[in-house]
Amino acid sequence: MLEFTSVNFRTWAKLGQRGAFFGVAVFELAQKYPNLMILTADLGYLSGLERFMNQHPDKFLNIGIAEQNMIGVSAGLADEGNLVYATTYATFITMRSCEQVRHYLGYMQSNVRIVGSGAGLVMGFSGNTHYTIEDISMIRAIPNITILSPADATESVKVALASAAHNGPVYIRLTGELSNPMVYKEDYAFEIGKAVTIKDTGDITIFATGSMVYNALKATELLEQKNIHCRLVNIHTIKPIDLKCIAQANQHSKLMVSVEEHNKMGGLGATIAEELTSMGAKAPLLRLGIDDTFRHVGDYKYNLEQNGLLPEQIAKSIEKRILSI
Amino acid sequence: MEKSLELSTIGLANKLRVNSLEMAYGTGNNGSHLGGGLSTIEIFATLYGSLVKYNTQDAFNPDRDRVIVSKGHCVLAYYSALNYVGFISGEELKTFEVNGSFLHGHATRDLSRGIEFSGGSLGMGLPYAVGVAIAGKKRNRNYHVYVIVGDGECNEGSVWESFMSASHNQLDNFTVIIDDNKLQYDGESEKVLNLGSLQNKLEAFGFSTHNIDGHNVAQLYDALTKKAQGKPNAIIANTVKGKGVSFMEHKKEWHHSRLTQEQFDLAISEQPVIKTISHA
Numbered sequence: 116m117l118e119f120t121s122v123n124f125r126t127w128a129k130l131g132q133r134g135a136f137f138g139v140a141v142f143e144l145a146q147k148y149p150n151l152m153i154l155t156a157d158l159g160y161l162s163g164l165e166r167f168m169n170q171h172p173d174k175f176l177n178i179g180i181a182e183q184n185m186i187g188v189s190a191g192l193a194d195e196g197n198l199v200y201a202t203t204y205a206t207f208i209t210m211r212s213c214e215q216v217r218h219y220l221g222y223m224q225s226n227v228r229i230v231g232s233g234a235g236l237v238m239g240f241s242g243n244t245h246y247t248i249e250d251i252s253m254i255r256a257i258p259n260i261t262i263l264s265p266a267d268a269t270e271s272v273k274v275a276l277a278s279a280a281h282n283g284p285v286y287i288r289l290t291g292e293l294s295n296p297m298v299y300k301e302d303y304a305f306e307i308g309k310a311v312t313i314k315d316t317g318d319i320t321i322f323a324t325g326s327m328v329y330n331a332l333k334a335t336e337l338l339e340q341k342n343i344h345c346r347l348v349n350i351h352t353i354k355p356i357d358l359k360c361i362a363q364a365n366q367h368s369k370l371m372v373s374v375e376e377h378n379k380m381g382g383l384g385a386t387i388a389e390e391l392t393s394m395g396a397k398a399p400l401l402r403l404g405i406d407d408t409f410r411h412v413g414d415y416k417y418n419l420e421q422n423g424l425l426p427e428q429i430a431k432s433i434e435k436r437i438l439s440i
Numbered sequence: 441m442e443k444s445l446e447l448s449t450i451g452l453a454n455k456l457r458v459n460s461l462e463m464a465y466g467t468g469n470n471g472s473h474l475g476g477g478l479s480t481i482e483i484f485a486t487l488y489g490s491l492v493k494y495n496t497q498d499a500f501n502p503d504r505d506r507v508i509v510s511k512g513h514c515v516l517a518y519y520s521a522l523n524y525v526g527f528i529s530g531e532e533l534k535t536f537e538v539n540g541s542f543l544h545g546h547a548t549r550d551l552s553r554g555i556e557f558s559g560g561s562l563g564m565g566l567p568y569a570v571g572v573a574i575a576g577k578k579r580n581r582n583y584h585v586y587v588i589v590g591d592g593e594c595n596e597g598s599v600w601e602s603f604m605s606a607s608h609n610q611l612d613n614f615t616v617i618i619d620d621n622k623l624q625y626d627g628e629s630e631k632v633l634n635l636g637s638l639q640n641k642l643e644a645f646g647f648s649t650h651n652i653d654g655h656n657v658a659q660l661y662d663a664l665t666k667k668a669q670g671k672p673n674a675i676i677a678n679t680v681k682g683k684g685v686s687f688m689e690h691k692k693e694w695h696h697s698r699l700t701q702e703q704f705d706l707a708i709s710e711q712p713v714i715k716t717i718s719h720a
Contacts, residue, residue: 176574179608184567184601191571195579214561215598219568223549223558 117143117272119302127268128297130163132289133232135268137202138163140275145171148198148279154189156182156203162232182212189227190219198226198279204238205231205247205288209254220284221257228278228285234264235290235326235376236405236418243409246418252381254286255354261307262353264288266328267298270351273305281307288353290326290376292415298328298349310348310357317344319437320364323374324350324383327403330419331374333426334433343434345372353383361390365397370437372401374429376419379404401436403429441661445490449657452524453485454712457684459523459533460516461707464699467537471698473545474688476590477516479621479654479679484521486660487586496526499552505583506576508569511590511619512546512559513696519543527554563596565589566616570605573614573672584667587616592624595633600645606672607646615664615673616647619654621681623692638676647674654679686710 117123117139127135137153145151145167157180159168168175178185182203189201202208208231209216219225231250238245254260261283265271271289278285303311313328314335323331328349335345346368348360364371371391373384384402391400405422412418419425423432441449457478464472488494493505509518519536522528528543535541542550546560556572557565569587576583593599606614618638622629629635639651648668652659654677663675681695682688685707699707 173578178605179601181598181601181604183563183598184570184605187564187567187598187602188571188574188605191568191573192575193571194568195572195575197575215564215567218558218561218564 119269121300124269124297124299127272128295130268131293131295132265132268132271132291134163134293135271136230136275136289138166140272141167142170144198144275144279145174150197152176152192152197152199154178154185154199154201156180156185156207158203162202182207183215186212186215186219186227186229190223190225193226200228200230202230202232204245205234205250206245209247209250209286213253216254216260216286217257221259224259224284226282226284228287230287230289232289234288236422237290237292237326237415239414239418240412242412248378248405249381250286250288251353251375251377251383252385255381255386259284260354261285262288263307263351264290264325264353265351266325266349267291268295269297269299270305274351277305277307288325296329298332305351308352308355308357310350310352310360312346312348312360314345314347317346318368319343319345319370319372319433320368321345321347321372321374321433322350322364322383322387323347324353326376327374327424330424330426330429334429337427337430338433341434343437345433350383353386356386356390358390361387362394365391365394368398369440370398370401370433372403372433374424375404376424377404378407380407399436399440401432403432441658445661446658449485449489449661452489453482453657456485456517456520456524457481458708458711459520461685461699461704461711463516463519463533463536465704466534467698469698470537471696472516472537473513473696474516475623475681475691475694476511476514476619476621478683478685478688479681480514480517480588480619481683482655482657482660483588483617483619483677484517486657486664488521488525490661491664492586493583494525494554496554499527499554503582506556506569506572506585508557508565508572508585508587509547509559510557510565510569510587511562511593514588514619515543515545515547518547522554525554562590562593563598566599566602567605569614570602570609570611573606573611574609576613577611583613585614587614589616589618590624591618591620591622591629591635591638592632594618594635594638603642603645603647610670611672612668612670615667615675617675617677619679620676621679623681623690623695625692625695627692642674642676647672649674649676651676652678655683684711
C-alpha cells in the first residue's frame with residue numbers, strides 16, 4: 116500500500132512524473148487489479164518499466180514500434196475485461212495513433228488509459244518531432260475521453276490510482292523533467308474533475324496545468340514581493356473541466372490567467388475561454404502557453420524561455436497585464 | 441465437409457444473397473455497399489452455418505467465438521447472417537439505413553446483437569482482434585477469433601502491424617479471412633496498389649495460410665477447420681466483387697450503388713432455388 120507521506124513525495128519527485136507512474140504506482144495497481152495490462156511501443160525501459168516487466172511479465176506487452184496497433188490491441192484487451200494502460204511518448208500516442216484513439220477510446224468507448232510521456236517541450240534536443248504541443252487540443256475534441264494532467268510526481272501517482280478506479284477512457288499527459296519540482300509537500304485530496312486550489316488569496320486567479328503549476332506557483336511568490344497577490348488553481352483534469360471553479364474565479368477576479376505547456380490554441384486557456392464566453396466573462400483572461408509555431412530547438416529551459424514560461428517571465432506577463440487594467 | 445452440410449451451407453448462402461439484394465433494394469436512392477457485400481456471402485454462410493460458437497439467448501457468454509468484421513461495409517451479408525441466426529429480427533432488418541436505426545452502413549458494436557466491433561474505418565479490426573485473441577490466451581478462454589478484412593483494406597499499414605503482432609504472439613486462436621475480391625474504390629487492386637502475393641506475404645509474416653476459392657463453401661470450411669498450432673491462420677479467399685449478379689460481377693461501379701426495380705428483379709431472377717427468405 117502506497118503511503119502519501121512527505122518523505123515519499125520527495126523520493127517520487129526525483130523520479131519525475133513518468134518514473135513515479137511506471138516505477139512506483141503501477142505496482143500498487145498490479146496488486147489491486149489482477150487484470151492489469153501495461154502496453155508499450157518499444158519504450159519499456161525508457162518509461163521506467165524495467166522493474167515492472169521483470170516482476171510482472173504476464174501483465175506487460177511490448178507491441179514494438181507500432182503505436183496504431185498498440186491502441187487497437189489495447190482496446191481488444193480492455194473489451195475483454197482487462198485494465199489497460201498503453202504508453203509511449205505523448206507525441207506518438209496522440210498523433211501517430213490519433214484516429215485509433217478516436218475510434219477505440221472515443222467511438223467504441225473501450226476502457227483504455229493512454230499515457231503520453233514527455234509532453235510539452237521537455238524532449239529538448241530531440242526536437243520538434245518529440246515535442247507535444249497539440250495533444251490537449253486534439254484529444255479534447257474527441258468525445259468520451261477524460262484528460263488528466265498531473266502537476267508533479269505525487270499527483271502523477273494519484274492520477275495513476277484514480278484513473279484505474281475511473282470508468283471510461285482516459286488520456287494521461289505527463290510533463291516535466293526527470294527530476295520534477297514538488298508542488299505538493301503534504302497530502303491532499305485528489306478527485307477527477309475537481310480542480311485543486313493551491314493559493315486562495317488575491318484578486319488575480321491563475322489556472323495552471325501539468326509542469327506549469329510549479330512555475331506559476333513560483334511566479335506567485337515573485338509577485339507577492341511586489342504586493343501582487345494571486346490565487347492559484349491546479350487544473351489537473353482538463354476534460355471534463357471544473358466549471359464551478361471557473362465560475363467562482365470569474366465572480367471574484369479582476370484578471371484571470373491560464374498557464375500551460377501546450378499551444379495557446381486549443382489547450383487549457385482555450386477551454387477556459389470557451390466556458391467564460393458562455394457564462395459571460397467579468398474579467399479578461401491572459402493566456403500563457405506555447406506560441407503557435409515550431410521554434411528552434413534547445414534544452415528544456417531554453418524552450419520554456421522562448422515561450423515566456425519561466426517563473427519570472429510568467430510573473431512579468433501578469434504584472435504587465437494587471438497594470439493595464 | 442460432409443455433403444449434407446455442404447448443401448445446407450450453399451442453401452444458406454443463397455438465402456443470404458437474396459436477403460442482401462432485398463436489403464439493398466430497400467435503401468432506395470441511398471444505395472448500399474453491394475459489391476463487397478456479395479463477395480463475402482459464402483464466408484458468412486460458412487462461418488454462421490456451422491463453425492461459429494454463438495448463443496442468441498446468452499449473447500455475452502465469455503466463451504463465444506468472436507467474429508470481428510473489419511471491412512465494416514460488408515453489412516448486407518453480415519446483417520443477413522445475424523438475421524439468419526436470430527440476433528436481428530426481420531422487422532429490425534427493415535430499418536437498415538433508416539434514420540436513427542442501429543443498422544447503419546457500417547456495423548456498430550452491440551454485443552446483444554452479436555456485433556463485436558464497430559467498423560467503418562479500415563485497418564481497425566485487426567489490431568483489436570489481436571488484443572481479443574491475446575486476452576483469450578491469457579484467460580484460458582476457449583474462443584476463436586475470426587477477422588474479416590478486404591484486400592483493399594490491406595493497403596493500410598496498421599493491418600501489417602497487427603499481422604506482425606499476431607505472429608509474434610503465436611495466436612493460433614486467431615484466423616484472418618481476406619475477402620480478396622481484387623477491386624477497390626478506384627479500380628483493380630493490382631493497379632491501385634499491387635500487393636503481390638498475399639499468401640507469400642502472410643507466410644513470410646509467420647502465418648499458416650490457405651489460398652482458396654472464397655465462394656466454395658467446402659473449401660472455406662476445410663480451410664477454416666484446419667487450424668495451425670502455435671501460429672495464426674490466414675485464409676486468402678479469392679472472391680468476385682458483386683458475386684452472383686451478372687451485371688455487378690467484377691464491376692467497381694457496384695462498390696456502392698442503388699438498385700432500380702428492373703435491376704432488382706433481374707438480380708433476383710438470377711438466384712438459384714430460393715426466391716424468398718423467411719426471417720428468423
